[in-house]
Structures are given as C-alpha cells and as structure tokens.
Amino acid sequence: MNTIQVLLSLAANLGWTLQQFDVKNAFLHGDLEEEVYMDMPPGIEETSQGKVCRLRKSLYGLKQSPRAWFGRFSQAMQKYGYRPSQADHTLFLRHSRDGRITIVIVYVDDIIMTRDDIEEISKLKIHLAREFDIKDLGTLRYFLGIEVAHSKEGIFISQRKYVLDLLTETGMLACKPVDTPIEQNHRLGEQTDDTPVDRGRYQRLVGKLIYLAHTRPDIAYAVSVVSQFMHEPREVHMQAVERILRYLKSAPGKGLLFSKHDNFAIEAYTDADWAGSVSDRRSTTGYCTFVGGNLVTWRSKKQSVVARSSAEAEFRAMAHGVCELLWLKILFRDLRITIQGPMRLFCDNKAAISIAHNPVQHDRTKHIEIDRHFIKEKLAQGLICTPYVKTNDQLADILTKGVSGKVFESSLAKLGIQDIYSPA
Numbered sequence: 001m002n003t004i005q006v007l008l009s010l011a012a013n014l015g016w017t018l019q020q021f022d023v024k025n026a027f028l029h030g031d032l033e034e035e036v037y038m039d040m041p042p043g044i045e046e047t048s049q050g051k052v053c054r055l056r057k058s059l060y061g062l063k064q065s066p067r068a069w070f071g072r073f074s075q076a077m078q079k080y081g082y083r084p085s086q087a088d089h090t091l092f093l094r095h096s097r098d099g100r101i102t103i104v105i106v107y108v109d110d111i112i113m114t115r116d117d118i119e120e121i122s123k124l125k126i127h128l129a130r131e132f133d134i135k136d137l138g139t140l141r142y143f144l145g146i147e148v149a150h151s152k153e154g155i156f157i158s159q160r161k162y163v164l165d166l167l168t169e170t171g172m173l174a175c176k177p178v179d180t181p182i183e184q185n186h187r188l189g190e191q192t193d194d195t196p197v198d199r200g201r202y203q204r205l206v207g208k209l210i211y212l213a214h215t216r217p218d219i220a221y222a223v224s225v226v227s228q229f230m231h232e233p234r235e236v237h238m239q240a241v242e243r244i245l246r247y248l249k250s251a252p253g254k255g256l257l258f259s260k261h262d263n264f265a266i267e268a269y270t271d272a273d274w275a276g277s278v279s280d281r282r283s284t285t286g287y288c289t290f291v292g293g294n295l296v297t298w299r300s301k302k303q304s305v306v307a308r309s310s311a312e313a314e315f316r317a318m319a320h321g322v323c324e325l326l327w328l329k330i331l332f333r334d335l336r337i338t339i340q341g342p343m344r345l346f347c348d349n350k351a352a353i354s355i356a357h358n359p360v361q362h363d364r365t366k367h368i369e370i371d372r373h374f375i376k377e378k379l380a381q382g383l384i385c386t387p388y389v390k391t392n393d394q395l396a397d398i399l400t401k402g403v404s405g406k407v408f409e410s411s412l413a414k415l416g417i418q419d420i421y422s423p424a
Helices: 002-014 065-079 118-131 160-169 199-212 217-229 235-250 310-335 350-357 363-380 395-399 405-415
Strands: 018-023 037-039 052-054 091-095 101-107 110-115 134-139 146-151 154-158 254-258 266-273 284-291 294-302 343-346 417-419
Touching: 002 018, 002 101, 002 110, 002 154, 002 254, 002 284, 002 294, 002 310, 018 118, 065 091, 065 101, 065 118, 091 310, 101 118, 110 118, 118 134, 160 199, 160 235, 199 217, 199 235, 217 235, 217 284, 217 294, 217 395, 217 405, 254 294, 266 310, 266 395, 284 310, 284 395, 294 310, 294 395, 310 343, 310 350, 310 363, 350 363, 395 405, 405 417
Parallel strands: 266 343
Antiparallel strands: 018 110, 018 134, 037 052, 091 101, 101 110, 146 154, 154 254, 254 417, 266 284, 284 294
C-alpha cells in the first residue's frame, strides 16, 4: 500500500491516469517446481482407485500458489522488457529512450498501471492478453476495498463502504459518534482484574481496523494501542475498540486527498511519546512521510526497548524516519526522479537533533550508538537534514498519543485527511 500511495501522489502531481486490470483465475497460471500430488477428483472411473494426480499447475488452496503465480507474472513482465524495482518487488518499470516511463504494480490478481506513454499501455495490454486472461476495468475506481475518486482537485481514496459494512456488522450503525478515536491521557494497560471478553470477536474486530488504517492515519495510534491486547482482551479494551467504531460513525467517508503541488519534495515528521505505556513504560514511535506535498506513509508503533529519556525515545523515532526516507530515495531512483537537496526530517526535540549532529561519543549515548552512527552517516552524506519544528506544528503528534478534539481536527487538516461526503 505504501508504494501505491506514492504512485497516487505522483499521478496527482504529474496528471497521469490510473488504469486497472484483473487477471482471471490468476493462480491457475502458475507453474509448480515442487512435486505435489492430489487425490483423484470425484467422477473418475473406479479403475483409477489407488492412483493420484501429479500437479503441473498451481491450484487455489496450495501454499505454493501465490509464489508460483507471481513468478509466472514476473517472468512475463521481464520478457517484455520491464524490470522489477529494488524498493518493491511487485513494482515493474519500463523506461523508453525518450525519457517516458510506464509503471505496473500488482497485488495478487489486481494490476494498476500508470504512465506518461499512452502507446506503451496499449502494447502492454496486448502482450498480457496473450499470456493471461485479463479483464480491462478501465480507470481505477475500486481497489482492494479502497474507493478511488478523481476530480480537478486531485485523487481521493477512502474506505467508506468498508466502514459502513463494519458498523452494520457490529450493530453500531446507529451509535452516538465521538470526535476522537481514543481518550486523551488514556491509561490502557493489561488490567488483569477486569472482566475478560470473547477473544475471537476482539481479534476479528481489531484485524478489520488494522486493514482500515491503510487509508485512515487518524485511527493508526488507537488501533496500535488496542492491538497490543489481542492475547487476553478485557472489557476496558473492548470499550476502546467500540470507541474507535463510534469515531468512525462520525465520519465514515474520511480519507486521503492527493492533490497537485508541483514538486517532488520528500519530507518526514517523527515524534515519540516517552514512557507512554503504563504496562511496561515503553515509548511509542510515530512517523509520517510526504511525497510531493501528499501524505504517503505513516506508522504508530511501540518501541522494543525502554528509553531512559525523552531525547532517547525521540532519537529512536528519528532512526525509523530515516529508514523510511531511504526507502523512498531508492524508489525515486528506480523511477529516475531527481530530488533537489537533502530530504528533511522534522523533529520537535532539540536534544535529539543535537545528538545527531554531535561528532563526539558520550557515555549517555553509547547504548544508542548504532542509531547515532546511522543517522550521523546520512547527515554527513547530505541525504537528510534535521530541521527543528515546534510541538504545535508536529504532524506526527496524533500517531503517538491521544489528544484533544481541537488538536486532533487541526492535525487532520494538515495531513490532508478530508471527508468529501460531508455536507458543504
């Protein structure tokens, strides 16, 4: 999904059209390399009793099928002159001599194409039709449960139908909405003295919310918190899940708008909530990245170790942000798009920025030595720079903690999260 969102931002800035194709019976095209046998299907004559069939092609239900199908598709694409990206192996690129590019990305049997070369798209469709049974679905409108709307303002993605179906399934379509997905200054922990709830139902609900977070960064932190209690959920945890559903009821059509900004700048915001977990006092990392002025990737995740200071927690968050920027750099290199100047990594902790620029190793930073050298190396190479940003302008704030409704709405506007279904 991260790669798809980067392509949506590029398409909005460059005016490219997005087309979608579907491969019928995709897994049946895969060639098996292993020896796999199956029982005789029903209807075979009785003389075949005691015999088995050896499969030459993959079937639905085999664990080898996805790999076999993708290997077959990759072989067909490379045969026609496309090369897989180093940043994402499901992304295929072809550069023409006059500098034009054609991009193909595949997710199982769904294919998205975008380009600035109309003739190449027509040729590729003919080539794929020879290899597979494909169906041209036209302009990208609906992909993996994600709705895509096109207008003069740009490209808008949301999961409105998915949200409404989830609310209907849980019986909360008529619930009272709330303005934030999680309480401010919440104290969610293990709560072993609370009443247990149905673990299967809890896990199913959280799993669906995790998928919804692909287009809803506004619920990323809340979903990250409730997913930490999947093994033994309690009543208070289920109430937190229901609060997320009540928030979704307030605006089921919220999504991301990719608009034209006439630039390809790459920026990242990183933040951390020091010792925010009441269970183990670990900090929460939050980061979000922008390509061409549009939000493309984000994450909210509890850190794997306990930070001894807020500067250390922020510094670990910066390391995660640098990794994301480097991945985007590799992707842009494959696309042959030049980035002017260093990529900016915004942080609201002056101590963490000072540690990154300090050439001297101190005792108080030796336990984060790997992260320190990693960030320092990228600074020395000129790949990134670390400008300071005020806490009020920190866009990753809602990915690390529960905030008030006023701060939350302000952050959503800055992140490009809108609701095109709301009345004017």
